[in-house]
Amino acid sequence: MRAMKRIGLEGLILAACLVALAAGQALAQSGKVLVLPFEINAADALQSVQKSLPRMLMDKLKADGVASVAEGATPARDAAAARRQAASAKADYVVYGSMSKVGEAVSLDARVAKTSGGEPATVFATAKNLMGLDAAATDLAQKIKNQVSAVGSTDRIVEVDVEGNSILDKEVVLLKIKSQVNQNYDPKAVNEDIKKLFDMGYFDDVQVRLDNVPGGKKLTFVVKEKPRIQAIGVTGNGDVKKDDILEVMSTKAGGVLNLKVLADDLGKIRELYSKKGYYKTEVTYELEQTDPRVARLNIIIKEPKKLYIKEVKIEGAKQIDPDDLKAELATSTRHFWSWITGSGVLKEEMLERDAAALEAYYANRGFVDAKVGQPEVVYGDDGITVIFRVEEGDRYKVGSVSFSGDLLYDEPKLMDRIKLDELSAKGEYFNRSVVRDDLNALAELYADDGYAFAEADVDMQKHPDTKVIDIVYVINKGRKVYVRRVSIEGNEKTRDNVIRREVKLADGDLFSGSKLRRSNERLDKIEYFEKVDIETVPTDNPNEVDIKVKVKDKNTGSISLGAGYSTSDSVFFGGSVEEKNLFGKGYHAKFQGMFSGKSSRGILSFTNPRLYDSNLAVGADVYEVYRAYDDFKKTTTGGKIRFAYPLGEYTVLSWDYRLDHYHIYHLNWNSSSTIQQSAGWHWSSAVYAEIDRDTVDSATKPTKGTKNTLSLEYAGGAVGGDDAYVKPMFTSNFFQPLPLDLVFHWRGQVGVLLPNSGGDIPVYQRFYLGGINNVRGYELDKISPKDPWTHERIGGKAEFFTNFETIFPISKSNGLLGVVFFDAGNSWGDYNDINSDLYKSVGAGVRWYSPMGLIRVEYGYGLDAEKHHLQPSQVGFSMGQTF
Numbered sequence: 001m002r003a004m005k006r007i008g009l010e011g012l013i014l015a016a017c018l019v020a021l022a023a024g025q026a027l028a029q030s031g032k033v034l035v036l037p038f039e040i041n042a043a044d045a046l047q048s049v050q051k052s053l054p055r056m057l058m059d060k061l062k063a064d065g066v067a068s069v070a071e072g073a074t075p076a077r078d079a080a081a082a083r084r085q086a087a088s089a090k091a092d093y094v095v096y097g098s099m100s101k102v103g104e105a106v107s108l109d110a111r112v113a114k115t116s117g118g119e120p121a122t123v124f125a126t127a128k129n130l131m132g133l134d135a136a137a138t139d140l141a142q143k144i145k146n147q148v149s150a151v152g153s154t155d156r157i158v159e160v161d162v163e164g165n166s167i168l169d170k171e172v173v174l175l176k177i178k179s180q181v182n183q184n185y186d187p188k189a190v191n192e193d194i195k196k197l198f199d200m201g202y203f204d205d206v207q208v209r210l211d212n213v214p215g216g217k218k219l220t221f222v223v224k225e226k227p228r229i230q231a232i233g234v235t236g237n238g239d240v241k242k243d244d245i246l247e248v249m250s251t252k253a254g255g256v257l258n259l260k261v262l263a264d265d266l267g268k269i270r271e272l273y274s275k276k277g278y279y280k281t282e283v284t285y286e287l288e289q290t291d292p293r294v295a296r297l298n299i300i301i302k303e304p305k306k307l308y309i310k311e312v313k314i315e316g317a318k319q320i321d322p323d324d325l326k327a328e329l330a331t332s333t334r335h336f337w338s339w340i341t342g343s344g345v346l347k348e349e350m351l352e353r354d355a356a357a358l359e360a361y362y363a364n365r366g367f368v369d370a371k372v373g374q375p376e377v378v379y380g381d382d383g384i385t386v387i388f389r390v391e392e393g394d395r396y397k398v399g400s401v402s403f404s405g406d407l408l409y410d411e412p413k414l415m416d417r418i419k420l421d422e423l424s425a426k427g428e429y430f431n432r433s434v435v436r437d438d439l440n441a442l443a444e445l446y447a448d449d450g451y452a453f454a455e456a457d458v459d460m461q462k463h464p465d466t467k468v469i470d471i472v473y474v475i476n477k478g479r480k481v482y483v484r485r486v487s488i489e490g491n492e493k494t495r496d497n498v499i500r501r502e503v504k505l506a507d508g509d510l511f512s513g514s515k516l517r518r519s520n521e522r523l524d525k526i527e528y529f530e531k532v533d534i535e536t537v538p539t540d541n542p543n544e545v546d547i548k549v550k551v552k553d554k555n556t557g558s559i560s561l562g563a564g565y566s567t568s569d570s571v572f573f574g575g576s577v578e579e580k581n582l583f584g585k586g587y588h589a590k591f592q593g594m595f596s597g598k599s600s601r602g603i604l605s606f607t608n609p610r611l612y613d614s615n616l617a618v619g620a621d622v623y624e625v626y627r628a629y630d631d632f633k634k635t636t637t638g639g640k641i642r643f644a645y646p647l648g649e650y651t652v653l654s655w656d657y658r659l660d661h662y663h664i665y666h667l668n669w670n671s672s673s674t675i676q677q678s679a680g681w682h683w684s685s686a687v688y689a690e691i692d693r694d695t696v697d698s699a700t701k702p703t704k705g706t707k708n709t710l711s712l713e714y715a716g717g718a719v720g721g722d723d724a725y726v727k728p729m730f731t732s733n734f735f736q737p738l739p740l741d742l743v744f745h746w747r748g749q750v751g752v753l754l755p756n757s758g759g760d761i762p763v764y765q766r767f768y769l770g771g772i773n774n775v776r777g778y779e780l781d782k783i784s785p786k787d788p789w790t791h792e793r794i795g796g797k798a799e800f801f802t803n804f805e806t807i808f809p810i811s812k813s814n815g816l817l818g819v820v821f822f823d824a825g826n827s828w829g830d831y832n833d834i835n836s837d838l839y840k841s842v843g844a845g846v847r848w849y850s851p852m853g854l855i856r857v858e859y860g861y862g863l864d865a866e867k868h869h870l871q872p873s874q875v876g877f878s879m880g881q882t883f
Helices: 009-029 049-063 079-088 130-152 170-174 187-199 242-248 259-274 322-326 348-363 411-417 420-426 432-447 496-500 513-525
Strands: 033-035 039-041 069-071 093-102 105-114 121-127 157-163 203-213 216-225 228-235 282-291 294-302 309-315 376-380 383-391 397-405 455-463 468-476 482-489 529-538 544-553 557-566 570-582 587-596 599-608 617-628 633-646 651-665 680-694 705-715 725-738 742-752 798-811 816-828 839-850 853-862 873-879
Touching (some): 049 069, 049 093, 049 130, 079 105, 093 130, 105 130, 157 170, 157 203, 187 203, 187 216, 242 259, 259 282, 259 294, 309 322, 322 348, 348 383, 348 432, 397 420, 420 432, 432 455, 432 468, 432 513, 482 496, 513 529, 513 544
Parallel strands (some): 033 069, 033 093, 039 093, 157 216, 228 294, 309 383
Antiparallel strands (some): 093 105, 203 216, 376 383, 455 468, 529 544, 557 570, 570 587, 587 599, 599 617, 633 651, 651 680, 680 705, 725 742, 742 798, 798 816, 816 839, 853 873
């Protein structure tokens, strides 16, 4: 390494020896040091230390080689007072300061001043308590000696500077340098500073210049920066965009080239290509320079042949079918849906997850000792092979199931909470997931009685000779606790009261695990938050806990415009403005408009779900709707006032009053008398009530639970209006999770239409089936009784339909699901006509939870279409509807 003042290895060693010798001579010849008593900032009991501390420092300074040391008479508050005492004592240097005690900690703060003048140097030392005072005094004496040596030495560094930097700030370089002002020049330390500057990666050369200046030495680090990156180019990239490559790089145009950072960037680019299926990508760089101070950085990429997973092997699987095991893996070969799901591309971060999934699969089928080794990846010219190696071990069945520990309940009640005893009774194989669920269920049983920190563990006793495992659930109840305080954190928009009314626990309540879990479900279900986390926090009182509710508000407002096609509306255009959490108070406001060739609607609605924080919900709608039926057209202008009140945790009673002014017109010239009776302008006044019990786990993507709705609409009679009918209906939904992430869904609906006080039943209130929302595979509204004379469909007075579905994931990350179904239903013109002759269909479809809402495309084949002279199949499409 070159330097303006050449400092080679031999020179550095020689200079270090000379500095050490000079330092020793400086200590011997620097003159007399006067140590003054320290001011004491502590209780009176420590005033005795004021006399002993100077003597302690003097002894330690002498031991460190300071030849002449004396003790002063009184403390000094400033340098001028200290120097006066030093001049009187004919001392060359003076030490003064203070001792402070805060709590148990002790701090010694000292100043070292030259009697002839100059800025005093500051030194300090600390101790955890008075027992450490001697060690602190030793440390302080060493620092005082260094300062006396530095003040009296001509090798003292009085300035540190940097030259040659044009892009990097001087302060950035100085932060890396160990050599500082007021230190003695140390060649060894300077050499370490040079290495540190090189290690930064920004310099081609670092030199040192040492100049004599008044009072000591000026140390200058002269650097030669690597070129500034004027621009970054990318060549050879085909399947990966240049912008994506530049985004992952830390090296940016305008910065100084740093080869260490650049090496990391090349690795990031290779990783980016690996995620695209290019596993042997070569990434290098070159610099274009016409000026040594600037350069163009070119990233050069050689894309290899894209490789996909061609085979996944599971070796060692003898008692379990390898195909069943492969179904548990996220790693899979390429197939028809890969362009959507991304399957077939090796994701190394998923291999460890897959190995754990295989072990879990075995453990849930009795193989408690099963092990899966580190997956092996073999790259070939035509693809990738992934190999999982399995050691199955013996397979065990469940033996006896018992309990021990803190048993607050009798055995039958404990057995009612667990499922493993059922496996034991049936002689089935051990299942680790059942054990895990049992442990949670037992802990929740105790938590519901206030034992917030109850724990359940399992003691497994294997019997290799009989291949049976006896299970003992060990329960530790802990303490019964109460809720001291419920606190809310993270809500920037949503008001505290909106959150608290969904939390089932309040200050002073007995802790309940099920209420805590239900609180989390309720907060998730209102869909105001991106994240919900409820934490139980111990307090100083072992009988109390705090409940900390942490939320992160999400954007609950939306504006949408769009166009599309559905089988009910044909081509349509629409938009909406919606806010689900207006003013942070939980108000729901929405304006929606849509028009097409067959229908149009404009709806303005507002809902307060908790009036004055009570359980009563109130809302109102105003709307204008147009729809073209096969045999007539209808326009409606109306409004509705809505109310709802919970009847328990999962059941809601709701009711409303509706007033519509509607017009039925453009009838066919040979319309049915049923349709003709409804023609013209009419008023419809109706009250509606329903009881809804909803235990599903999600409002948008349910996987388990039920939703049952019993409703009654009453029009005419006591509430007036031209329409007069009573319309009771019952709808039931059932969701059940199945293996392999499948979900079974059943829905059934039955309804009847009864006359009220002899008034007219409007044709549009009759039952028409067919289409994507009830019996798929048949045309919209084509399942309906016909007029015997005109053969027009006039709707039924009774209806029933049912749907059986199996829903399966296609791509979880993209919200893409598949469905297969069987539907059946019918609509009857009179109650006496009701029979078991149903229209049946089968089919399949795709559902996508897109940013625009749920999009459904479903194909149905009508098994009875030919018998009823209908089209044999239909493709249904809808957007933004939930099934």
